[in-house]
Amino acid sequence: MGEIVLDQVTKTFGHVQVIPPLDLQIEDGEFVVFVGPSGCGKSTLLRLIAGLEDVTTGEIRIDGEPATHTAPAKRGLAMVFQSYALYPHMSVKKNIAFPLKMAGLPQSVIEEKVENAAKVLNLTDYLDRRPGQLSGGQRQRVAIGRAIVREPSAFLFDEPLSNLDAALRVNMRLEISELHNSLKTTMIYVTHDQVEAMTMADKIVVLNAGRVEQVGSPLDLYNAPRNLFVAGFIGSPKMNFIEGETAEAHRATTVGIRPEHIAVSTDAGSWAGVVSVAEHLGSDTLLHVQTENLGTLTARVDGEFSVRHGSRVFLTPQEDKMHRFDARGLAIR
Amino acid sequence: MATTHSRAAARLMLSPAVLLLLGWMIIPLSMTIYFSFLHYNLLIPGTHDFIGFANYSYFLTDPAFFAALFNTLLLVGGVLAITIVGGVLLAILLDQPMWGQGIVRILVIAPFFVMPTVGALVWKNMFMNPVNGLFAHMAKALGLQPFDFLAQAPLASIIGMVAWQWLPFATLILLTALQSLDREQLEASEMDGASPFSTFFYITLPHLARAITVVVLIQTIFLLSVFAEILVTTNGGPGYATTNITYLVYAQSLLQFDVGGGSAGGIVAVILANIVAIFLMRMIGKNLDI
Amino acid sequence: MARASSNRRKTVVTVLAWAIGLLIFFPILWTVLTSFKTEAEAVASPPSFINFHWTLENYAEVQSRSDYFRHFLNSVVISLGSTVLGLIIAIPAAWSMAFVPAKRTKDILMWMLSTKMLPPVGVLIPIYLIFRDIGLLDSLLGLIIVLMLINLPIIIWMLFTYFREIPGEILEAARMDGAGLKAELLYVLTPMAVPGIASTLLLNIILAWNEAFWTLNLTAAKAAPLTAFIASYSSPEGLFYAKLSAASTMAIAPILILGWFSQKQLVRGLTFGAVK
Structure with missing residues (x-):
């Protein structure tokens, strides 16, 4: 399960309101992409859902349960960070195993799950290496591995491909799409790249200055942009x-x-x-x-x-x- | 991750350090200010009369004070000049490709780890001694009259000793800064037809500006308080030739037991240091990004 | 620059750099060599470089006459004690400033740095009198406290620069992964902070070991560390070059070795993170 509802959510930093009242419904199993220019509040929105930032007002519900004040770890979500945020002092195996260890699973179960994840992500040969010894794409896979072993109700991706070179980005894009097809878990993906949004999303949320400009399928947005901003942002060349x-x-x-x-x-x-x-x-x-x-x-x-x-x-x-x-x-x- | 809860915890974690440093600044400093207005000598027990600014006028009109002020400035200025110029040159040399770079680095950095009392005594006895010192041996071998460094050029000798201790520090920091200079910038200036000389003045030196600022700041803090080197070599003499403010205050208070006079001197030293510090903090505050 | 001549250039640079390096290092080398000479050889003219009768008797003499080992222990206790105490106070402070920065964090850091500029003579007399009255004069505890206080700003700054480099996203990742405060500290923060803490420890031991204002003014016989022990050679025993050399060698050797290991951290620590 992974249905996420945002009800009149706002976020204020100091005196600056970065997210004006916002409603959003994310269905179970959907691949939702938040897209917008930098500074549009898309990462903040993701972090509000993750629980890494407190909402100022409004409510977040996950699978119908209020989650506004639930600790990040208890929301059943997994996140892949822009910098991957791998633990540099742990081997790949320990990195992937960390959330399971924190959940207090028995060692044998952990071993099995890590092995499976490694197989899916082609990391079996690298399990004993440290993050520092891996390439960018491999690190990305470890970060995804760490997310999938938890079997979360939804995955959150914060611009996960922005540190990769162009060729690798296309590959990882496909891999993440394939992963979504096989896991059928809700995914929320933040990017500033409208190509990523168009190619991966079931539903795109276009954000500008904290406001939702339009929500819809990629082709909806392409064929019937609601306003000038969406029209100019979606589609390449402009x-x-x-x-x-x-x-x-x-x-x-x-x-x-x-x-x-x-x-x-x-x-x-x-x-x-x-x-x-x-x-x-x-x-x-x-x-x-x-x-x-x-x-x-x-x-x-x-x-x-x-x-x-x-x-x-x-x-x-x-x-x-x-x-x-x-x-x-x-x-x- | 900044929730209200963690803010409060953070303040709690910070407070012991802040309170300790605040106490360390305020309590003794206010006592020093208080003492500086008293007639207070440890050898004359009993009365500690309030005498206003008498201690200050005594200290500030004492010819020894002007000698000490002048010596302090010479000492700080001299050592800074030697270590910065020497440090820049040495750093550039050590940045060139060579064999055994690591070992040369170790040799150059070593004097910084020598405790001030050891450094000063070794220089005083084994090198500068006019009878048995190595310099005297060298002079005699060349048929020259040995030079009595600490008697004939006492302040210069001390500047030399202190500069020897701080040159490694300046070199190491400038070398570290130099290594962060983008090689492509140097190649670009070479492509643009700059001579090595103009490359140095237009690219290298501006790049080092920040590191030089830092070296000046840190060294000044330590050089204003040079003490051990003077204590074990010249005791401030001959006359007041090597007495700096720090040593003068020490002599006034712990050798002559004049708490009042020493305190007035201490406050003068604090004020002088603050004048310097304001300049320095401005410089470094601009250069540090937090 | 013609690349063909680069090897010749490298040779010239090498010779020059080694010559200057050896020149700078020479006083230390000479001290170590002299410590193995007899007193007569130590002042012989012309002096011999290595061609002399090597002996260890100076070391034995320094130990038996002025009890080197006790002073060495004092130095160890003072430098280690003040550093560890400083770390205990500084780690939470640096931690909170690095991870929960507030509007005044920069001001607090600059203010801490400014306390370092307070000249020691400004507070010498009160500290001396307070210590005399409460019996901390010539005591190890007294020196531990004073040295801890004077090095605290440096310790905090150093730790702050190290902690700040631990990316916040990693802590967030740990929280998403279900790590509570305890697990976060134990499995993520501590392992990542240890290298920084170790460098800070090393540098501050060196600074405290060589500190020579407070150690000279606040000790007499009992608590005197090596700085004061060597100062007692200022006259007339300093004229016994071989013994002075042996004592000096023993005073600087431990810290010289530590120092060579901590070159990199030294730059960072002493420049308050401004130069890395």
């Missing part, structure tokens, strides 16, 4: 925003169009412009186009598209993929 006459023609203050929803032609189209930078990725081509009166727009074309800096191109947006926003930045449906 959505183009256009104001002025073009927007007014659509009865909106701002219209947004994603780069992949703009058709590019060298002959004719709605908006004329000059290519300032062309990024040829092979699988697709990103064009940064200086238009005549709409500023710089980004467009994405599948496969190769042979234009260069200075080439003249025409852009045509897919009208049905346009997003419209009112003066307050909210989407017009």
